[in-house]
Amino acid sequence: MTKLVVVSAGLSVPSSTRLLGDRLAAATAAHTGAEVRVIEVRDLAVEIAHNLTSGFPGPALAAALDAVTAADGLIVVTPVFSASYSGLFKSFFDVLGARDQDALAGKPVLIAATGGTARHSLVLDHALRPLFAYLRAVVVPTGVYAASEDWGAEGLPERVERAAGELAALLPEAAGRPGAAERPAPPAARRAEPDGFTVVPFEEQLAALRG
Numbered sequence: 383m384t385k386l387v388v389v390s391a392g393l394s395v396p397s398s399t400r401l402l403g404d405r406l407a408a409a410t411a412a413h414t415g416a417e418v419r420v421i422e423v424r425d426l427a428v429e430i431a432h433n434l435t436s437g438f439p440g441p442a443l444a445a446a447l448d449a450v451t452a453a454d455g456l457i458v459v460t461p462v463f464s465a466s467y468s469g470l471f472k473s474f475f476d477v478l479g480a481r482d483q484d485a486l487a488g489k490p491v492l493i494a495a496t497g498g499t500a501r502h503s504l505v506l507d508h509a510l511r512p513l514f515a516y517l518r519a520v521v522v523p524t525g526v527y528a529a530s531e532d533w534g535a536e537g538l539p540e541r542v543e544r545a546a547g548e549l550a551a552l553l554p555e556a557a558g559r560p561g562a563a564e565r566p567a568p569p570a571a572r573r574a575e576p577d578g579f580t581v582v583p584f585e586e587q588l589a590a591l592r593g
Contacts (some may be wrong), residue, residue, distance in 0.1 A: 391471035407548030
C-alpha cells in the first residue's frame with residue numbers, strides 16, 4: 383500500500399496547521415487509498431534538540447525519520463514565523479538531511495503553510511519550495527496557504543483538492559493509471575514545416591529522454 387506521511391509543525395492544540403495537513407491527507411487518500419501517518423514535530427522537540435547537539439536521535443525521532451524516509455509521498459505543513467517556516471520545522475529536516483542526504487531525493491512533496499494574514503502566502507515560494515528543492519524532492523506545483531480568514535471561505539477547498547490531485551498523480555499507485563502525462567502526444571500535436579522538418583513538442587522530447 384502507498385505510504386503517505388504528513389509532517390505537521392503546529393504548536394497549539396488544536397492546531398490549524400494540523401487541520402490543514404489532515405484535509406490535504408484526506409483529499410490525497412481519496413484519490414489513492416494511501417495509508418496516512420501524521421508526525422507532530424512538536425512532540426519531537428526535545429529529541430530534535432538532543433540530536434542537534436549529540437548527533438544521535440532518540441527512539442521517537444528515529445521512528446519519525448524512518449517513516450519519512452520510507453514514505454512514498456509527503457505533505458509538509460508549517461505555521462509562519464517571521465515570514466518563514468518555523469525553526470522547529472526546519473530543525474526536523476536539518477536532522478533528516480544530516481542523517482541521510484538522499485532521504486527526500488525524488489520523493490513527491492506537497493508544501494503547505496498557515497498564518498494569521500494572507501500577506502505571508504509567499505512563504506510557500508520564498509522559503510518552503512527552495513528548501514525542498516535543495517533536498518532534491520519533487521515539489522508539486524500547487525502549494526496551499528491558509529490564512530485565518532480562509533477557513534470556511536471559498537477557495538481553500540479548491541486549492542486543497544487541486545494540490546492533492548497533483549500529489550496523488552505522482553504516487554506509485556498512480557503509475558498504473560492512464561493519464562495525460564502517460565499518453566503519447568497525438569499526431570496533430572506535431573506539425574510539418576514548409577521546408578520538410580517536423581516540429582516535435584518539447585514535452586514529447588522530454589518524455590523520450592526519460593525513457
